[in-house]
Amino acid sequence: MTNTGQINDWPSRIRATGLRSTRQRVATLDSLESFPHATADELLNQVRLTLPAITIQSIYTVVQSLVDVGLIRKLEFGSTAARFEIERPDNHHHVHCRQCGRIEDVPCQHGSAPCMTPAKTHGMVIDVADVVYHGVCTQCLENVDADITSDSDVSA
Amino acid sequence: MTNTGQINDWPSRIRATGLRSTRQRVATLDSLESFPHATADELLNQVRLTLPAITIQSIYTVVQSLVDVGLIRKLEFGSTAARFEIERPDNHHHVHCRQCGRIEDVPCQHGSAPCMTPAKTHGMVIDVADVVYHGVCTQCLENVDADITSDSDVSA
DNA sequence: GCAGTAGTTTTGAATAACTCATAAAAGTGG
């Protein structure tokens, strides 16, 4: 086999989905590997290291096409800019710092099933369960503590 | 009093948070009871039944203040408009139809704990775990089936 | 290697959802 997990042959993988392999798409996927959970804007800056003339609109069309074929996944937390990650079949969730917007992966503790099954579906056919843990990262907490001189509690 | 069927004495509950009880806030909370999971825009229409002159900006400031004191909760799915619900201490999750945007409550099947504990926090202090089941409701599914006109029959 | 032809990207403009600053209005304690 040519692709042993580590090395992604993006042109081949793109073509395998039926899409054409373009410089923009390959650069976007490369950028997402070196900058996981990037926003469209962050992606623009990364991709411009390779393709200086690319615009934000092209980033949007590129990521849209990659989302459509399942090569990447769009993550949308709150009203901030959407973030993107390379799709993997490992059913992981995310922790999200609401101060700085940082996102990290966390494996699903229960395997694949328990969190994915709602008690009541209200007549809906469920295909995706999103689990997001919102909080504040230690770095942001230190800043908050420095700003606020009173003690604040974190409710469960 | 005109407290017909309303268990919640909103003026008192609002003052208990330290905020002033205003017509806009009471009307917003009343509207949210009769129209759960409303967007700001839907809330505008509801509140206007009582206060015809209110504007969307005022809805935004009102809900912001109510969110800040914990009387209501802001739900943000994808890049669509945020939705609001009256805060309750029952730790429920949500099912979300990505076609029509409909949202329904589902109780947490596991009680309060399991879904709330990520395997790895990446140094973050977690205070909220959001679980959202995305899918398509039966009504929207029927529309899709009607559009596609494939040979697959839907047994009703 | 070259041309044809979709598929893609670019361009320019538009939109929805939301935020902000300031002025006007309205709660609340005394």
Added chain:
DNA sequence: CCACTTTTATGAGTTATTCAAAACTACTGC
């Protein structure tokens, strides 16, 4: 009822994102 302060209304601005049409380019066959 008055003064004081919070809250709402007004008008404008911002950000993330989408859309239509033109220009371009990757892939196929010759």
